Amino acid sequence: MKKIYNPDRSDWAQILKRPTSTINDIEPVVKEVFEQVQQKGDEAITTYTQKFDGVKLDQLQVSIEEITQASGKVSPELQQAILLAKKNIEHFHAAQKTGRVEVETAPGVLCWQEKRPIQKVGLYIPGGTAPLFSTILMLAVPAKIAGCKEIVLCTPPDRNGNIHPAILYTAALCGVTTIFKVGGIQAIAGMTFGTESIPKVYKIFGPGNQFVTVAKQMATRYNVAIDMPAGPSELLVMADDTANAAFVASDLLSQAEHGKDSQVVLVTTSKDLLQAVEQEIEIQLDALPRKEIAKVAVGNSVAVYVENDAEALDLINEYGPEHYIVCVENEEFYVNNTMNAGSVFIGNYTPESAGDYASGTNHTLPTNGYAKQYSGVNLDSFMKAMTFQKISKEGIQTIGKAVELMAEAEGLQAHKNAMSLRLKELNNND
Amino acid sequence: MKKIYNPDRSDWAQILKRPTSTINDIEPVVKEVFEQVQQKGDEAITTYTQKFDGVKLDQLQVSIEEITQASGKVSPELQQAILLAKKNIEHFHAAQKTGRVEVETAPGVLCWQEKRPIQKVGLYIPGGTAPLFSTILMLAVPAKIAGCKEIVLCTPPDRNGNIHPAILYTAALCGVTTIFKVGGIQAIAGMTFGTESIPKVYKIFGPGNQFVTVAKQMATRYNVAIDMPAGPSELLVMADDTANAAFVASDLLSQAEHGKDSQVVLVTTSKDLLQAVEQEIEIQLDALPRKEIAKVAVGNSVAVYVENDAEALDLINEYGPEHYIVCVENEEFYVNNTMNAGSVFIGNYTPESAGDYASGTNHTLPTNGYAKQYSGVNLDSFMKAMTFQKISKEGIQTIGKAVELMAEAEGLQAHKNAMSLRLKELNNND
Numbered sequence: 138m139k140k141i142y143n144p145d146r147s148d149w150a151q152i153l154k155r156p157t158s159t160i161n162d163i164e165p166v167v168k169e170v171f172e173q174v175q176q177k178g179d180e181a182i183t184t185y186t187q188k189f190d191g192v193k194l195d196q197l198q199v200s201i202e203e204i205t206q207a208s209g210k211v212s213p214e215l216q217q218a219i220l221l222a223k224k225n226i227e228h229f230h231a232a233q234k235t236g237r238v239e240v241e242t243a244p245g246v247l248c249w250q251e252k253r254p255i256q257k258v259g260l261y262i263p264g265g266t267a268p269l270f271s272t273i274l275m276l277a278v279p280a281k282i283a284g285c286k287e288i289v290l291c292t293p294p295d296r297n298g299n300i301h302p303a304i305l306y307t308a309a310l311c312g313v314t315t316i317f318k319v320g321g322i323q324a325i326a327g328m329t330f331g332t333e334s335i336p337k338v339y340k341i342f343g344p345g346n347q348f349v350t351v352a353k354q355m356a357t358r359y360n361v362a363i364d365m366p367a368g369p370s371e372l373l374v375m376a377d378d379t380a381n382a383a384f385v386a387s388d389l390l391s392q393a394e395h396g397k398d399s400q401v402v403l404v405t406t407s408k409d410l411l412q413a414v415e416q417e418i419e420i421q422l423d424a425l426p427r428k429e430i431a432k433v434a435v436g437n438s439v440a441v442y443v444e445n446d447a448e449a450l451d452l453i454n455e456y457g458p459e460h461y462i463v464c465v466e467n468e469e470f471y472v473n474n475t476m477n478a479g480s481v482f483i484g485n486y487t488p489e490s491a492g493d494y495a496s497g498t499n500h501t502l503p504t505n506g507y508a509k510q511y512s513g514v515n516l517d518s519f520m521k522a523m524t525f526q527k528i529s530k531e532g533i534q535t536i537g538k539a540v541e542l543m544a545e546a547e548g549l550q551a552h553k554n555a556m557s558l559r560l561k562e563l564n565n566n567d
Numbered sequence: 568m569k570k571i572y573n574p575d576r577s578d579w580a581q582i583l584k585r586p587t588s589t590i591n592d593i594e595p596v597v598k599e600v601f602e603q604v605q606q607k608g609d610e611a612i613t614t615y616t617q618k619f620d621g622v623k624l625d626q627l628q629v630s631i632e633e634i635t636q637a638s639g640k641v642s643p644e645l646q647q648a649i650l651l652a653k654k655n656i657e658h659f660h661a662a663q664k665t666g667r668v669e670v671e672t673a674p675g676v677l678c679w680q681e682k683r684p685i686q687k688v689g690l691y692i693p694g695g696t697a698p699l700f701s702t703i704l705m706l707a708v709p710a711k712i713a714g715c716k717e718i719v720l721c722t723p724p725d726r727n728g729n730i731h732p733a734i735l736y737t738a739a740l741c742g743v744t745t746i747f748k749v750g751g752i753q754a755i756a757g758m759t760f761g762t763e764s765i766p767k768v769y770k771i772f773g774p775g776n777q778f779v780t781v782a783k784q785m786a787t788r789y790n791v792a793i794d795m796p797a798g799p800s801e802l803l804v805m806a807d808d809t810a811n812a813a814f815v816a817s818d819l820l821s822q823a824e825h826g827k828d829s830q831v832v833l834v835t836t837s838k839d840l841l842q843a844v845e846q847e848i849e850i851q852l853d854a855l856p857r858k859e860i861a862k863v864a865v866g867n868s869v870a871v872y873v874e875n876d877a878e879a880l881d882l883i884n885e886y887g888p889e890h891y892i893v894c895v896e897n898e899e900f901y902v903n904n905t906m907n908a909g910s911v912f913i914g915n916y917t918p919e920s921a922g923d924y925a926s927g928t929n930h931t932l933p934t935n936g937y938a939k940q941y942s943g944v945n946l947d948s949f950m951k952a953m954t955f956q957k958i959s960k961e962g963i964q965t966i967g968k969a970v971e972l973m974a975e976a977e978g979l980q981a982h983k984n985a986m987s988l989r990l991k992e993l994n995n996n997d
Contacts, residue, residue, distance in 0.1 A: 250945065533921075543700075546645050
């Protein structure tokens with residue numbers, strides 16, 4: 138870790154700079170796959186699956202038989218763990234339901250807001266070495282609570298054309314409607330346009346590599362929404378002398394093992410703590426199976442010492458971390474005044490991994506400083522707010538004149554006329 | 568209007584096709600302006616303002632003096648109308664506040680969600696023939712209620728370097744922080760990068776022409792969020808024999824006068840009503856100052872007769888209208904079962920123009936079918952949801968094992984380790 142003491146504010150942007158990735162060279166590939174899938178549907182999907190995943194599939198959709206068999210291949214202990222996590226995630230996301238907001242804004246003018254589910258959503262779950270079943274919990278559970286009618290899941294098959302049983306088990310458990318053995322760009326294109334097998338969806342959720350990220354951006358050009366822009370995962374820990382250095386080091390490393398481009402930042406008001414964490418990282422790093430990845434990520438990361446809490450807070454708000462651990466005596470100051478963070482973990486016994494898996498909060502969070510303006514995935518991510526109004530004859534009298542005046546001032550005569558006709562009719566009937 | 572009777576479902580997509588605009592040829596211009604503004608700041612802004620708006624400005628920011636003088640130039644009647652509208656909009660949007668959602672998901676695992684304001688927002692208000700002060704109400708009022716710290720407004724100057732007094736009056740009234748005489752692409756670029764005068768913002772709101780639309784899309788590549796993707800405004804009216812044909816015609820025309828690419832759709836279960844509306848449109852059209860625009864829009868639009876309510880509902884949900892007027896006897900059926908619409912206006916005395924100006928609902932709504940997955944602008948558009956968690960020693964015992972198992976199954980050893988260290992420490996202290 139680079140250690141920086143009392144940096145000047147003018148250097149913050151440079152110090153906190155995130156690892157960036159260039160995506161321009163990926164766009165042509167993504168464009169080609171999108172065009173092919175749009176034109177040829179399943180045929181194109183099958184071709185790309187053969188090309189990128191090395192397997193020729195006769196059927197894209199996972200069969201009921203495959204799903205039924207999956208639970209037998211997941212250990213009872215892991216099943217229990219997944220059930221516990223599901224219960225907590227359900228609990229927290231169900232509590233986010235908002236009722237109808239109804240207001241009579243003026244006599245006879247009744248306005249209300251209701252949230253209704255997005256009817257068709259698509260979830261993308263990456264393949265690769267580890268099966269990310271936890272992300273299915275984070276996406277399918279709130280989708281189900283929201284009331285989404287179709288919950289489509291795409292995930293790449295292995296070289297034998299199979300999906301990891303933990304993925305299938307979790308998807309079935311959480312109410313996913315249909316599962317497809319399709320990964321990468323072609324999965325996103327399939328859910329964007331719809332094919333003979335894959336339904337077109339209205340919003341696509343889920344993580345992925347650079348190809349998937351660019352594909353999701355491309356999808357937004359075709360009337361599909363996405364959960365949020367993506368970037369490498371990151372963690373900022375704010376710690377003082379009350380923090381447990383070994384715990385802090387373990388949290389920083391749990392973020393660092395995600396990928397070489399992961400970023401971890403330690404901010405502290407204690408030079409002793411900084412030294413202690415550094416030593417602990419050295420000790421713990423060696424025991425990790427993914428130490429080569431973690432080493433690179435730690436190498437790119439920074440530990441910043443600042444003189445006082447006010448300075449620390451400003452720096453944290455400037456950064457806007459995705460994950461944010463607060464291990465300080467004066468925790469209320471940080472919790473109440475941090476305006477930009479995805480998810481906040483408070484105290485020595487709240488590791489990020491709790492929220493990654495099982496505490497109940499969502500782990501799909503804004504990276505890359507997007508915590509300044511984006512929410513993490515939550516129940517509302519699967520709904521949209523609609524407004525309604527019903528105006529009585531009295532209501533027309535209450536606001537009619539104002540509408541006429543404003544429409545006229547904006548030069549929109551037909552807008553005015555729609556109101557005038559109603560006012561005239563009411564006055565004639567008086 | 569094209570009249571279509573009992574269309575086959577397979578033809579719906581074609582019938583309901585929206586007028587599309589090609590934006591590819593605009594991108595190079597937008598890119599150039601963005602690059603110049605990023606590099607040269609105010610100097611570039613001033614140059615483009617001279618080029619596009621025909622005026623050379625010494626100062627981009629509207630002075631306090633100009634703002635103070637504005638109210639004297641807005642008629643007392645219009646001021647009263649704006650105040651009434653503001654009160655209703657405030658009332659409706661303040662009611663949308665959601666409190667902290669707090670859940671103890673499992674013993675010792677406390678999770679909560681809080682919404683915090685986006686600190687810096689930018690509002691774009693187009694220039695042109697009419698001053699769209701109503702849009703300032705729709706954006707600045709909820710921004711203020713949300714607690715946004717900086718509310719920046721950009722709007723193009725006229726050839727004399729002035730801003731319409733109704734714009735300045737409304738902006739000052741609603742708590743806009745700073746107003747700039749900057750329009751078009753350069754305004755969006757200015758708020759994206761920040762210049763010597765214009766602050767960088769985190770999210771940009773507001774309507775605009777094709778150049779502004781493409782510029783807003785471009786802004787999203789530079790870590791800025793936007794309110795929603797834009798498209799031409801649209802209205803769908805669902806009416807039966809209980810609807811007042813003259814009122815329906817006036818509503819359709821109020822939408823049609825927006826622009827030649829506006830789309831209006833009439834869906835009805837009554838052939839008589841369809842004829843009557845058509846006649847009324849002829850009569851009312853002639854009296855409109857913007858009749859040339861409205862005529863083109865009406866010409867592009869469709870009136871669809873369907874046999875029954877179920878068929879009508881499916882068609883409406885397939886279209887997903889921005890504005891949606893329901894004038895039918897069985898209004899509950901439509902109101903409760905429409906899943907895709909921006910804002911719903913119910914009954915003969917609820918013209919769209921009420922919601923456009925003064926009833927209290929927001930008029931910044933999803934067009935182009937985006938009602939399927941996007942909310943219109945509302946209080947939450949100016950906030951982001953953050954999650955928090957605090958786990959006690961008991962909580963670690965409750966979920967620790969599950970976290971370990973899941974992390975291990977996903978191949979993330981450091982994630983597991985962060986939990987194991989804490990469990991071990993607790994067990995050692997037992």
